Amino acid sequence: MTTSMNRRTFVKGSLAASAMAALAACGKKGSTGAAASGEATGGTLNYYINNPVAIDPYDLEEDQGMQVGYQLFDALTTYDFDKGELIGLAAESWDVNDAADEFTFHLVKGAKFHDGTTVTSKSFKQGWERIVSPKTSETHASGIGYHLAMVQGYSELSVGDATELTGVTCPDDDTLVVKLVQSYADFPFVCMHPALSPVPDCAMDDFDTFFFAPVGNGPFKMDGKWEDGQQINIVRFDDYSYGDPAIIDGVHFNIQKDVQTAYTEFQAGNLDMASVPTTQLKDAISQYGESEDGSTVTPGHQVLTGAELSVYYLMLNVADETLKDVDVRKAISLAINRQAICDTVFEGTREPAGGIVPPGIAGYVENSWEFSKYDPDAAKALLDAKYPANADGMRGINVALTYNLDGDHKAVMEMVMADLKAIGINATSNTAEWSSIVTNTYPNADFQIGRLGWIADYPIMDNFLYPLFATGADNNYGKYSNPAVDNAINEARAIADDKEREAKYQEIDKTIAADMPVVPLFYYKHQMVGSSRVKYLHIDPQKLIMMDKVELEA
Template structure:
């Protein structure tokens, strides 16, 4: 998932799709044991696991390498299992189809596959399955939105340029040994392989990809029951021959597709729907009265920030950026506009992602007097244009920030530019942004590398600030090349410290999600992962 266009709570509009460049983070808290998919110790469930129904919006696509938005990716996560999965207790990669993996240099990786994996139609999964899938995903003729996730695979560029039919860096050594060779060291590869784009596809997919999309044949905990009923529902049943260690708990999952999230909220309240994974903002003040113990809060790492166009001279002095940040009372905005449903950001790496991360943002502390003095000394601009994408509920909080800048820094002339998201990113691409701008980030896979490198490394596609730091780039490269995970983590946090000092963006907040559920669901079994997906496969149904 990628540059965050809207909050997940407004996804019922069907407009949650983001760019095919990247996504920020969700570090979740909740009940149960979340290792792998998690089989939480909770209330006794119904015999067989029962059926759970959940709100969803209409997916854009249901082909793994073409899904870049939450609606489709949530469903695909139940239908498919990649080479690796995420252990949500540690946010480390754990066995999927690959039982183990090894590398000596973070360039050439060897994956040993389990021998019992099959697709739902019985087709065996071998190393060649992944070779075929990955090459199909990057073939320009197939126009898959997530093809660029393979850009560090050896031979990717040759395939894209039409100079080769297959990537040199993906090889089947034998039936159950897969070798992946990269163009440079990349320690988070096992994390990245948990992402939707890397799910394997069966041979039937290549015969008619459009037909396949209507009833995907996967290798995950659940298999399709019938076809995708557009704008109505998608139903899956537990795959009893799934080869992993933690099978799904519910026997059946029904994603009910709603055009209006308020209708879904009322249906949960009435017992007609089991789970709504994000209560709408207009209901925040009544959730407790409406649901009581049937509401669960999850602090996430879905990151909102205000960036600076550093190609504009007036924002090149870091003290100007520091002052603008220190003049914002984040908690006041969160309380007044979001009813407390955000957590002020003092980090760029989601705090729960790397244990022991002690970096905090000195210049994120509200100090209007110091901010005013610093702004004057640095010669900050006396007029600003603030940019944000329209139609996603950003108007009120952006205006509140502007009012605080007027009051605390004396900037009287503040105007706003609000555009549809495609036009908005177009201005960024052409470097036509002239003032602070709103964007967000959500992790496609749980890695400190992904929280930083795609946004802040020199020349990165999502580095809309045009930030460049040789020291930062060097630390990221060192961390990517480091074979010891603890040392890599230290290097990533050192890189974050540079960002918090240089402040190419103002960290604003990490989003809080409120999941509401019916009486049929044990709330202690609910858990939300780093990509803001409620893990339905571990939900305990207590009554039918």
């Protein structure tokens, strides 16, 4: 999943629970952190977001729209970060065959959509087909159908040669059977993504109406429609089927153009939750107090700085003549002082990345990538034989860094360029609007080095290794290809035992690290603040909030 700045390429991800077992639903999604008091009721949370790409499951591809969609829709499964396990949500349990290529989900019976109609297995099937079919909308293409790429019939439906996902069947209203084209023991993790939520029949009748005022099965329902660039209002759904009704009355999503504007509104008392500009984070902590666990807002402990399942990295075009040389790629990585970037640009609120997989993902190994560290002497040694330095210390190696100027990217890239110059590599800037970069520059591989970020779609190693490094994968913009990696990922997906599968992914991670197709720079952390009105609010490592559990002062 991408962030608001990165769109589809920021942030995707998993802690593996046994896919071979049938798991019971717990009646709530995500993690709640420390127990809420249960005393406060009612009120409306005023929450800042940028203008989203979509709030309809049809195109939930970035974190701003995802926050809204997460409140409106419930998928089959959810991840409990407190317990460290995948649990049921709209599905009360599921079974998987021995080959891990067929999954049978048993739905919560009698669950209701916001329009009063019943959630059935057909609701999931049509929701999934809706995000894959190119015929769903003539004006807005979905960017998230790839989540279902392993389902039988995806290839045909995605190009318009079929009208259904043949691998998804509905034996009865409460049973959904999914047949995959290959083994994938972690598939129930994919099913936690809000994009794979069910949709009622009205979604199939009028795309534009549903897109701006979607009807879901989650704890909140729309109050009016999304006013593009202005606001989105949601209110409690009293007939919520998968847990208790929300504590608060609703949420007012206040759409602002940027973080600074939103923070100014927060300081004026007009918002209850906002992002904090990096340069003001220390002052915010001093004024509002830091969250005790980094992820939970309580009075006097209102600034969130906890870890996220996300990584900021440089993507290297391995087909480029200069970057074909693995020693050049390794030297670039060794030249960059990640700690200095974290300390200087982010005032210590980021953590240097020792690999592409962030902490919090099962299988994470600290500093797993040998060359993802700062060692300029080693970088020079790698280059000396083939690219000797001239009298000015330069080696005739020229690279261009592609990035957008929003946020802190310019400051990060300037430090990267200075570090590269220090080892004799001449680096220049190639800046553009982010929308142009992600729609034209990256898909066409028209770059040498490009900055990207990635946050877990679902918290598994596969969600970092497959989309970024599998041959031909949508987000593998650097055109990296290693048949050994491709084969090993397919083998890992078929392993039923969690620990064995985790160990296999760790081996794959080492193989990729040796090829150095990207340069991990740092792991993200939350950077948000709540107002004194917020009695309790918890954000999980995927930046999602269970707003039905939020408590506000009366």
